[in-house]
Amino acid sequence: MAITLPPPRLTLPPPDQLSPEQRRIHDEIASGPRGKVQGPLAVWLTSPDLADKAQQLGAFCRFGSSLEPRLSELAILVTGRVWTAQFEWAVHKPIALKAGLSEAVVEAVRTRQTPPFEHRDERVVHDFAQTLHRDRKVPDALYAEAVDVLGERGVVDLVGILGYYTLISMTLNAFNVPLESGVEAELE
Numbered sequence: 001m002a003i004t005l006p007p008p009r010l011t012l013p014p015p016d017q018l019s020p021e022q023r024r025i026h027d028e029i030a031s032g033p034r035g036k037v038q039g040p041l042a043v044w045l046t047s048p049d050l051a052d053k054a055q056q057l058g059a060f061c062r063f064g065s066s067l068e069p070r071l072s073e074l075a076i077l078v079t080g081r082v083w084t085a086q087f088e089w090a091v092h093k094p095i096a097l098k099a100g101l102s103e104a105v106v107e108a109v110r111t112r113q114t115p116p117f118e119h120r121d122e123r124v125v126h127d128f129a130q131t132l133h134r135d136r137k138v139p140d141a142l143y144a145e146a147v148d149v150l151g152e153r154g155v156v157d158l159v160g161i162l163g164y165y166t167l168i169s170m171t172l173n174a175f176n177v178p179l180e181s182g183v184e185a186e187l188e
């Protein structure tokens with residue numbers, strides 16, 4: 001069954017119609033590791049200062065945190081699933097698989113099932129992310145296990161990733177950011 005998405009609420013003007021500040025930030029994003037301006041980054045260009053600060057935080061969360069990509073991508077997928085953020089899921093699912101998450105774990109997150117974890121660090125990241133999103137806090141035992149597995153810096157970086165990708169998800173959903181052409185929505 002195909003999932004129908006609502007029409008977008010904002011579109012980025014063509015590059016030649018951007019203000020000088022929008023153009024500077026656009027070019028900075030496009031020339032960085034992302035390689036293009038799309039999704040929430042395009043929406044944020046409507047507010048250049050937000051775009052500038054948020055894309056810097058995002059670059060850290062995605063490319064510079066102490067968590068290896070397999071774990072940070074798991075946290076991103078959990079967040080995208082919590083928010084049913086189609087664009088986030090579509091962009092990060094292939095990255096997560098390439099980073100080493102198993103198809104079984106990704107599919108279980110997508111279908112809101114308990115994933116069949118083979119690695120303790122994945123289970124801890126998943127459980128911490130799910131619990132924090134759902135309960136708005138983390139019990140002492142789970143926090144202690146996360147520190148044991150990820151270290152204090154890893155737990156701080158994990159919370160930063162969860163918060164940043166919540167902002168991403170909220171942006172995607174509030175502005176009905178469309179998927180790239182030819183990409184099908186997977187989250188019901």
